[in-house]
Amino acid sequence: MHDAIVVGAGPAGSQAATSLAQRGYSVLVLEEHPQIGVPTNCSGLIGAEAFERFDLPRGSVIREFDSATFFSPKGNAATVGADRVMAYVVRRCEFDQSMAQRAVACGADYHLGVRCVGLEYEGDGVKLSVLKREPGGGEIPMSYRARAVVLATGVRYGLIQDLGIERPPRFLQAAQVEVEMEGLAGVEVYLGREVAPGSFAWAIPAGALARVGVCDGGQAIPYLRRFLRHPSIASRLRNGEVQIKSKAIPVSNVSRTFLDRILLVGDTAGQVKVTTGGGISYGVLCGDLAAATLDHAFRLGDLTERVLAEYERRWRHEIGVELRVGNFFRRLGGTLSDEQIDHLICAYHESDLPDLVKRRADFDRHRKFILALCRSNIFFHLVWGVFRRRSIG
Ligand SMILES: Cc1cc2nc3c(=O)[nH]c(=O)nc-3n(C[C@H](O)[C@H](O)[C@H](O)COP(=O)(O)OP(=O)(O)OC[C@H]3O[C@@H](n4cnc5c(N)ncnc54)[C@H](O)[C@@H]3O)c2cc1C
Known part of the structure; x- marks a missing residue:
C-alpha cells in the first residue's frame, strides 16, 4: 500500500x-x-x-525568448516582448x-x-x-x-x-512538424482566417530544427499543410517530406x-x-x-x-x-475579421501596450494584458468594427 x-x-x-x-x-x-x-x-x-x-x-x-513576433494576414508585424526572459x-x-x-x-x-x-x-x-x-x-x-x-x-x-x-467539453487540435528552416531568429505567430480561423500558427526555433504548427478547432492538419506552403514559411524550409503529428488540447475544465x-x-x-x-x-x-x-x-x-x-x-x-x-479573449478573437487583425497589429506599436508588456507581461498569465487591451483605443475600434459588421450583416 x-x-x-x-x-x-x-x-x-x-x-x-x-x-x-x-x-x-x-x-x-x-x-x-x-x-x-x-x-x-x-x-x-x-x-x-x-x-x-x-x-x-x-x-x-x-x-x-524575450519576445514573439505576430504577423497579420497582410504580412504586417508586431513584436511583443519584454527586456527579460519570458x-x-x-x-x-x-x-x-x-x-x-x-x-x-x-x-x-x-x-x-x-x-x-x-x-x-x-x-x-x-x-x-x-x-x-x-x-x-x-x-x-x-x-x-x-x-x-x-x-x-x-x-x-x-x-x-x-x-x-x-x-472537458471543448478541445483544440494542434498539429506540428519539426523541420529545417533558415532565417528563423525568434518565435513567430501567424494570425488570420487563411492560417487558422480564430486561432493561430507558429514557427519556433528549437536548435537544429524549427517547430512549425497550427492550432485549430478541428482542422489543424489541413491548415498546417496549407501553412507549410505560406510564402514566408515555404521560402525558408529546407526539408521535403515532413511527418505531421497532431493531438488534442483541452480548453475547458x-x-x-x-x-x-x-x-x-x-x-x-x-x-x-x-x-x-x-x-x-x-x-x-x-x-x-x-x-x-x-x-x-x-x-x-x-x-x-x-x-x-x-x-x-x-x-x-x-x-x-x-x-x-x-476564454473571453479566445471567443472575441474568433469574431475578428482579417482587416481587424491587421488593424490590431499595425496599431500595436502606436499604443501604450508595448510599455505594459515590457513592465508586466507574464508568459503564463495573460489577464493583465487582455484587460489593458480592452481598455485601449485599439480595442474600442475593434469592438465597434465587430458591432458594425454584425449590424450590416
Ligand atoms: C502540438 C502541441 C504543441 C504544444 N506546445 C506546448 C507548449 O509549447 N507549451 C506548453 O505548455 N504546452 C504545449 N502543449 C500542451 C502540452 O503538451 C500539454 O498541456 C502537457 O503535456 C500536459 O501535461 P500533463 O502532464 O497533464 O499530460 P501529458 O504530458 O500528456 O502526460 C500524461 C502521461 O500519462 C500517461 N498515461 C495516460 N494514460 C495512462 C494510463 N491509463 N496509465 C498509465 N499512464 C498513462 C501518458 O502516456 C503520458 O505520459 C502542446 C500540445 C501540442 C499537441
Missing part, C-alpha cells in the same frame, strides 16, 4: 510525485509507455516564472525525463510500461488494476493499492469517465477535479491556458497544489472529498480568472 500513486509521468504527474515525495510520502508513478517522454508532440515553450517558482530542471532548455524552449522528451529523475531523487518510484485500466475503492484505499507490458510482447494484469491517487493521464479520459466525470481519495491534474483536468493551449506550467502548478492538498488531508487523516475539495478551490484561486478571461 503506497501513500499515493500517480497515474501518468507527464510534467503534471511528476511534479505531484516530487512534491509528495519531498514531504516524505511513499509515491509510485505508473506510466503506460516503456520510456518517459516518448512519444511526444509539443512545442516545448514554458514560461520563465514556472521555471523559477518550481525550480524546474534546466538541462533540457534549448534557448530562451519563456524557454525545451527538448520536451528530455524535460519530462528530468522531471521524473527529480521525483526519483526525492524518493518516488516509477513503474514504466504499466497502464492503469481501472480504479475502485477498497477498504481504506484505492485499488488500481493495471496491465504490465512484458518484454517479449503481451501484457499481464496486476493490481496496486494506494491511500490516494493522482490522475495525470493527459488527454486520456477513460479512467475519469469510469469514475463518472465527463471529459472537467466538472470536478476531486473525489474521495482521488485528484485530477494537468490536461486530465483541463488546466490549460485557453489563449495558447499551453498546459505545462498550469499542469506543474496544479500538480504541486494537489500534493499540498493531499499532505493536508493525510495529516488530518481524512481523504474524503470534503477535505480534497480544497484542491479545486486552490487551483481555481490561482488560475480560475485567467481561464475565464482567456
Whole structure:
C-alpha cells in the first residue's frame, strides 16, 4: 500500500510525485509507455516564472525568448516582448525525463510500461488494476493499492469517465512538424482566417530544427499543410517530406477535479491556458497544489472529498480568472475579421501596450494584458468594427 500513486509521468504527474515525495510520502508513478517522454508532440515553450517558482530542471532548455513576433494576414508585424526572459524552449522528451529523475531523487518510484485500466475503492484505499507490458510482447494484469491517487493521464479520459466525470467539453487540435528552416531568429505567430480561423500558427526555433504548427478547432492538419506552403514559411524550409503529428488540447475544465481519495491534474483536468493551449506550467502548478492538498488531508487523516475539495478551490484561486478571461479573449478573437487583425497589429506599436508588456507581461498569465487591451483605443475600434459588421450583416 503506497501513500499515493500517480497515474501518468507527464510534467503534471511528476511534479505531484516530487512534491509528495519531498514531504516524505511513499509515491509510485505508473506510466503506460516503456520510456518517459516518448512519444511526444509539443512545442516545448514554458514560461520563465514556472521555471523559477518550481525550480524546474534546466538541462533540457534549448534557448530562451524575450519576445514573439505576430504577423497579420497582410504580412504586417508586431513584436511583443519584454527586456527579460519570458519563456524557454525545451527538448520536451528530455524535460519530462528530468522531471521524473527529480521525483526519483526525492524518493518516488516509477513503474514504466504499466497502464492503469481501472480504479475502485477498497477498504481504506484505492485499488488500481493495471496491465504490465512484458518484454517479449503481451501484457499481464496486476493490481496496486494506494491511500490516494493522482490522475495525470493527459488527454486520456477513460479512467475519469469510469469514475463518472465527463471529459472537458471543448478541445483544440494542434498539429506540428519539426523541420529545417533558415532565417528563423525568434518565435513567430501567424494570425488570420487563411492560417487558422480564430486561432493561430507558429514557427519556433528549437536548435537544429524549427517547430512549425497550427492550432485549430478541428482542422489543424489541413491548415498546417496549407501553412507549410505560406510564402514566408515555404521560402525558408529546407526539408521535403515532413511527418505531421497532431493531438488534442483541452480548453475547458472537467466538472470536478476531486473525489474521495482521488485528484485530477494537468490536461486530465483541463488546466490549460485557453489563449495558447499551453498546459505545462498550469499542469506543474496544479500538480504541486494537489500534493499540498493531499499532505493536508493525510495529516488530518481524512481523504474524503470534503477535505480534497480544497484542491479545486486552490487551483481555481490561482488560475480560475485567467481561464475565464482567456476564454473571453479566445471567443472575441474568433469574431475578428482579417482587416481587424491587421488593424490590431499595425496599431500595436502606436499604443501604450508595448510599455505594459515590457513592465508586466507574464508568459503564463495573460489577464493583465487582455484587460489593458480592452481598455485601449485599439480595442474600442475593434469592438465597434465587430458591432458594425454584425449590424450590416
Ligand atoms: C502540438 C502541441 C504543441 C504544444 N506546445 C506546448 C507548449 O509549447 N507549451 C506548453 O505548455 N504546452 C504545449 N502543449 C500542451 C502540452 O503538451 C500539454 O498541456 C502537457 O503535456 C500536459 O501535461 P500533463 O502532464 O497533464 O499530460 P501529458 O504530458 O500528456 O502526460 C500524461 C502521461 O500519462 C500517461 N498515461 C495516460 N494514460 C495512462 C494510463 N491509463 N496509465 C498509465 N499512464 C498513462 C501518458 O502516456 C503520458 O505520459 C502542446 C500540445 C501540442 C499537441
